[in-house]
Amino acid sequence: MSKKKITVAKGDGIGPEIMDATLSIIMAAGAQIEIEEIEVGEKVYLSGNTAGIAKESWDVIRRNKVFLKAPITTPQGGGYKSLNVTTRKFLGLYANVRPCMSLSPFVKTKHPDMDLVIIRENEEDLYAGIEHQQTDEVVQCLKLISRPGCEKIVRYAFEYAKQYGRKKVTCFTKDNIMKQTDGLFHQVFDEIAKEYPEIENEHWIIDIGAAKMSDTPEAFDVIVMPNLYGDVLSDIAAQIAGSVGLAGSSNIGEECAMFEAIHGSAPRRAGQNMANPSGLLQGAIMMLNHIGQPEVAEKVQNAWLKTIEEGIHTYDLYKEGTSTKLVGTKEFAEAVIANLGGKPNQLKPVSYKVGDSIKLPKYVRRQPAKKDLKGADLFVHWGGTNPDELAAMLKPIESGDVKLTMITNRGIKVWPEGFEETFCTDHWRCRFKNKNGENISKQDIIRLLGEADNKNIDVVKTENLYQFDGKDAYSLGQGQ
Structure with missing residues (x-):
C-alpha cells in the first residue's frame, strides 16, 4: 500500500x-x-x-x-x-x-x-x-x-x-x-x-x-x-x-x-x-x-x-x-x-468494513420556479411606542394601489389591531402590498423608499415578498 x-x-x-x-x-x-x-x-x-x-x-x-x-x-x-x-x-x-x-x-x-x-x-x-x-x-x-x-x-x-x-x-x-x-x-x-x-x-x-x-x-x-x-x-x-x-x-x-x-x-x-x-x-x-x-x-x-x-x-x-x-x-x-492486536472483553469490539469514502452525486439545480413580487417589508428605525402613530407617518408614502397592510415589532403584529400590552423596540417591520393582491414592481419599492426618505423616515432594510409557483414564500406576522 x-x-x-x-x-x-x-x-x-x-x-x-x-x-x-x-x-x-x-x-x-x-x-x-x-x-x-x-x-x-x-x-x-x-x-x-x-x-x-x-x-x-x-x-x-x-x-x-x-x-x-x-x-x-x-x-x-x-x-x-x-x-x-x-x-x-x-x-x-x-x-x-x-x-x-x-x-x-x-x-x-x-x-x-x-x-x-x-x-x-x-x-x-x-x-x-x-x-x-x-x-x-x-x-x-x-x-x-x-x-x-x-x-x-x-x-x-x-x-x-x-x-x-x-x-x-x-x-x-x-x-x-x-x-x-x-x-x-x-x-x-x-x-x-x-x-x-x-x-x-x-x-x-x-x-x-x-x-x-x-x-x-x-x-x-x-x-x-x-x-x-x-x-x-x-x-x-x-x-x-x-x-x-x-x-x-x-x-x-x-x-x-x-x-x-x-x-x-x-x-x-x-x-x-x-x-x-x-x-x-x-x-x-x-x-x-x-x-x-x-x-x-x-x-x-x-x-x-x-x-x-x-x-x-x-x-x-x-x-x-x-x-x-x-x-x-x-x-x-x-x-x-x-494493546495493539488485542480486543476488549466487555465492551463491544469494532469491525470496520473496507469501503470507499462516501461520495455524493453532484447537486443538480432544479428548473427555476415562477417568481412573483407581491410586496415589500420596509424595516424602520423609529423611537416611538405607539404603532398607530407610525402607521399615520407611513400612510402618506403609499403609492397607487400599494398600501401599508401590517406593522410588526420583533415579528409580532402590532398594527392594525395590536395589543397595548405588547412591548415594542425601535425596530419596525412595515409591510406594503397591492390592495388587490396583484404583483407590484421594483419601481413601486423605489418610490416607497424615495417618499420615506423625503419624509425623514429611517428605512434600515428592505425585504422583497415573493411567491414561488404561486405559493407565498415569506412569513406572516405572529398574530395574523
Missing part, C-alpha cells in the same frame, strides 16, 4: 502533546501515512494574521486533501476569526460527523446503551455569521438555509447509515416556528428519505427531540440537523455519553476532509503530560477509515477500548474503584500501543 500524505497541525495548549500521542499510536498500528506539518492557531493569529493560517498552509491542506488538526486557541477580541469555521467553509466541508458511544461501566454515564451519531450541516444556517446592528436597540443575524446545503447533508446522513449498518435516521428542526428555513430542511429530509426505504426515518421538533435525546439517547441512531442545533446537541451527546474529552469528529467535503477532537486547547493543562489524547485519537481513527485503511483503524479502536476497559485512565477519567492506574498522556499512548 502506498503511503497517503496528510497535513498535520499540532495546535495550541495541549495540542502538541495529544497530537504526538495520537501519531505514535496510529504509526505503531501500521498507518501508511506521510506527514506534512503546518503551523496554525495562536502564534499565527498574534503575528497579525486574523485568520490564524497562512496562505502557504492553505496550499498544503488543499494539496494533501486530508487534515488532522489538534485544538487551537483563538485570541479574544481583535477581530480574530474562528479557524474551524473558516476551514469548514473555505474547503466546503459540509458534513460534521460526531459518533457518541458510552463506555459503561468503565466511563461513568447514566446512559450505558447509548450509541448514536450526530451529523450536522457545517457551512450555513446562523453560522454564515452575517450580522448587522440596525437600530439603537436591535441587531440581526441572518439564518441562511439553502436547498443544496440541505440535500448534501441529508443525503450524506442516509449514505452514512447505509455504509455503517445504521437502521434509522432522525431529523431535528424547529419548523413549527421557522417555516421557511427549517421548513426547507424538513421538506428535503422527507424527499430524500423516500430514496432509502430500507432505513427508518423520523422527524422531531428540536426542543422535545433534544429532551428525548438527553433522557433516552438509545432511542436514536443517526441524527441529522442544521448547523447550530447540531453544534449544541453534539456536545451534549458527547458529555452524556461520558465525556466531551473522548469525542472526535470528521468534517467531510467533496474534495477535502478535516479530522479533530471536539474539545478545546485547555491551555491550563498544557505541558503537564496530563491531557487525554482520546478525542484526537478518535478523529484519527475516522481519518484512517476515510483514507481506506480500515484495518488499521479497527486495530487502534479495539486497542483503545481494551485500554479503557483495563482501567488505565488519564486524570479526567480516573475514579477510585473503577480505574486501576492513573497515567499521563505519554503513558496512556504507550498502554494503547501495548
Whole structure:
C-alpha cells in the first residue's frame, strides 16, 4: 500500500502533546501515512494574521486533501476569526460527523446503551455569521438555509447509515416556528428519505427531540440537523455519553476532509503530560477509515477500548474503584500501543468494513420556479411606542394601489389591531402590498423608499415578498 500524505497541525495548549500521542499510536498500528506539518492557531493569529493560517498552509491542506488538526486557541477580541469555521467553509466541508458511544461501566454515564451519531450541516444556517446592528436597540443575524446545503447533508446522513449498518435516521428542526428555513430542511429530509426505504426515518421538533435525546439517547441512531442545533446537541451527546474529552469528529467535503477532537486547547493543562489524547485519537481513527485503511483503524479502536476497559485512565477519567492506574498522556499512548492486536472483553469490539469514502452525486439545480413580487417589508428605525402613530407617518408614502397592510415589532403584529400590552423596540417591520393582491414592481419599492426618505423616515432594510409557483414564500406576522 502506498503511503497517503496528510497535513498535520499540532495546535495550541495541549495540542502538541495529544497530537504526538495520537501519531505514535496510529504509526505503531501500521498507518501508511506521510506527514506534512503546518503551523496554525495562536502564534499565527498574534503575528497579525486574523485568520490564524497562512496562505502557504492553505496550499498544503488543499494539496494533501486530508487534515488532522489538534485544538487551537483563538485570541479574544481583535477581530480574530474562528479557524474551524473558516476551514469548514473555505474547503466546503459540509458534513460534521460526531459518533457518541458510552463506555459503561468503565466511563461513568447514566446512559450505558447509548450509541448514536450526530451529523450536522457545517457551512450555513446562523453560522454564515452575517450580522448587522440596525437600530439603537436591535441587531440581526441572518439564518441562511439553502436547498443544496440541505440535500448534501441529508443525503450524506442516509449514505452514512447505509455504509455503517445504521437502521434509522432522525431529523431535528424547529419548523413549527421557522417555516421557511427549517421548513426547507424538513421538506428535503422527507424527499430524500423516500430514496432509502430500507432505513427508518423520523422527524422531531428540536426542543422535545433534544429532551428525548438527553433522557433516552438509545432511542436514536443517526441524527441529522442544521448547523447550530447540531453544534449544541453534539456536545451534549458527547458529555452524556461520558465525556466531551473522548469525542472526535470528521468534517467531510467533496474534495477535502478535516479530522479533530471536539474539545478545546485547555491551555491550563498544557505541558503537564496530563491531557487525554482520546478525542484526537478518535478523529484519527475516522481519518484512517476515510483514507481506506480500515484495518488499521479497527486495530487502534479495539486497542483503545481494551485500554479503557483495563482501567488505565488519564486524570479526567480516573475514579477510585473503577480505574486501576492513573497515567499521563505519554503513558496512556504507550498502554494503547501495548494493546495493539488485542480486543476488549466487555465492551463491544469494532469491525470496520473496507469501503470507499462516501461520495455524493453532484447537486443538480432544479428548473427555476415562477417568481412573483407581491410586496415589500420596509424595516424602520423609529423611537416611538405607539404603532398607530407610525402607521399615520407611513400612510402618506403609499403609492397607487400599494398600501401599508401590517406593522410588526420583533415579528409580532402590532398594527392594525395590536395589543397595548405588547412591548415594542425601535425596530419596525412595515409591510406594503397591492390592495388587490396583484404583483407590484421594483419601481413601486423605489418610490416607497424615495417618499420615506423625503419624509425623514429611517428605512434600515428592505425585504422583497415573493411567491414561488404561486405559493407565498415569506412569513406572516405572529398574530395574523
